[in-house]
Amino acid sequence: MSNATAEFGYTRWGAEVVRLAEPLSARSPEPRAPRARSIARNGGVDLVVDGRSVRGVVQRGGQASVAQLEFAPMTTAAASILRIALGAANEPGDETYRRVVESGAWSQAALDVADCSCRGRGDRCVHILAVLYATAAAIDREPALALRLRDFDISLDATGDAASDPPPDHRHPRWTTLTAFDVRNYWDAGPRD
């Protein structure tokens, strides 16, 4: 199902990360989800991405909590099928996602680590959920981020060589700050295509 009106996860790649906050297997709605969405929507999460790690500083009521996520690397089988589905594309679209899922070899995004400085509620505190929503929003904006978070380098071709060869230092910075992204303008702009 395409969910073009979803606030978070209106691309398939973003929706996959929303599912980490709202698993389809859950028996009841996540009670902290509305608050977490509100925090993410109102710019309450500062995200820093480093490889497979996402660190989110969540400001709430004058207190800052730091949630740390680490995405599991993509399986070799999933990476192979993704290379084929991408072809020469340099950004994964919803059609790419449909093709990898139909292949049967796809593995959904998963977390190796979900930790928070509040240490109050295991791996489901409101801060971790807010960081997941903020990450989904960042992926909606730039779907290739979903691949980088799983150790898949879209700049490499099927042989593992660089498809184009900018200096390694400029290919993608080690730390990518996403805080400059104005979430409100983004919602107003609506979905692309």
Ligand SMILES: [Zn+2]
């Ligand atoms: Zn927390």
